[in-house]
Amino acid sequence: MKFAVALSMERFSPDTPMSDVTSTMLELVKMADQGGFETLWTAEHHTIECTISPNPFTILTWLGQHTERIRLGTATLVAPYWSPIRLAGEAALCDHLTGGRLEFGIARGAYQYEFDRMAGGMPQQEGVAYMKELVPAVQKLWAGDYAHDGHYWKFPLATSVPKPLQAPHPRIWVAARDPGTFDWAVGIGASILSTPLAAPAAEIAVLGEKFRKAVADHPEMPRPRFMMQRRTCCYERPEEAELAVRHSIDYGRSFENLFQNIGTVTNGFPTAVSYESVAGRDNYKPENVLKNLMFGTPDQVIEKLLDYEAAGVDQFSLGLSFNLPVELQRKTLDLFAREVLPVFAARERDRRHEEERRLAAAPSRMAAAGR
Incomplete structure (x- = not known):
């Protein structure tokens, strides 16, 4: 299992200068790059200060x-906000400008608040249909000349300019929670x-x-990768959990405002809704937050991560952007780099060596059976 970091530029007060926001993100990403994390993920959002990213390709x-090594991913682009030609070209150019490090992640979208402003008020749930038309069109534009006559977009013969640096194109990732989206995503590779x-x-x-x-239902496709993300905070002393x-x-209550579209947003700053308004109220109990999220000392975090490994997760992403104090974000990255990543790197080496021994022994067993 590899590790990634999910970060957004975030402001929770108009008194915070944007220069502080950008310098903080750059510092954390450099730490992740030097610490051996595989990927940096950042999302697309509009009109809200807690996730500032009108175009993740720019970021x-x-x-x-x-940075030098870390992969750079969109987690995620919002399908209904894009046209196929523009998305294909923007992504391909970003791939060139980052030296072939782009990971292309896309989703139907999350916040109804944004859909009311960016997609004419369409229900957020309908975004999946846009995604299912958009992604194959982008793939074909990356490959060469292509004309599209779909439900949402129509255009004559065109192609992506430029073409991606990675051949045939950057890895495509689809955000999924329901079985239908899992099946569709795996089916398109x-x-x-x-x-x-x-x-x-x-x-x-x-x-x-x-x-x-989904993988079993599509034997014609190579096994794809599987990433999971959780809010994460790692600390040295259990009392730091509070x-x-x-x-x-508090961040979850702001998320509920935007997701359910039940609160107010003033000059880009969402108001946290009341505890009584949240969905899944048990998940907001402090003891459940501590147990369910990736919060803990390095030993506690390693124990929790075994559940993800057992579920077939190839990459665990540390969700750090929930107004967590910067010093705790730094500490989390440092402790993961020094005490967590080496544990799973060793587990991977051990599994690889065991597989090599098993394959080396197979001819001997076959020869013995033949005798």
Whole structure:
């Protein structure tokens, strides 16, 4: 299992200068790059200060100039906000400007608040139909001349300019939680981005089973990759958990505002809705936040991560953007790099060596059986 970091530029007060926001993100991404994390993910959002990213390709291009190894991913682009030609070209150019490090992640979209402003008020759930038309069209534009006559978009013969640097194109990732999206994504050769949100650990296995079924139902496709993301905070002393739990609960109440479209947003800053308004209220209990999310000391985090490994997760993504104090974000990255990543790198080496021994022994067993 590899590790990634999900970060957004975030402001929770108009008193915070944008220069502080950008410098903080750059510092954390450099830490992730130097610490051995595989991918940096950042999302597309509009009109809200807690996730500032009107075009994630711009952010990834900027970060690509200040990093060396880390992959740079969109988690996620919002399908209904794009046209196929524009998306194909923007992504391909970003791939060139980052030296072929782009990971292309896309979704139907999350916040109804945004859909009311960016997609004419269409229900957020309808975004999946846009995604299912958009992604194959982008793939064909990356390949060469292509004319499209679809339900949402129509255009005469055109192609992506430029073509991607990676051949045949950057890896495509689709955000999925329901079985139909898992099945569609695996069927087109895409990898999976998923999250148990704030649900109990049992949800990890549920998502893992959806992934396994989709892979089994598409034997014609190579096995894709499987990423899961959780809000994450790692600390040295258990008493440090209280601060992370409080920030997670407060951030969740702002998320409910945007997701359910039940609160107010003033000059880009969402108001946290009342505790009584949230969905899945048990998940907001402090003891459940601590248990369900990736909060803990390095030993506790490693124990929790075994559930993800067992579910077939190839990449675990640390969700750090929930107004967590910067010093705790730094500490989380540092502790993961020093105490968590090496444990799973060693487990991977051990499994690889065991597989090599098993394959080396197979001819001997076959020869013995023949005698």
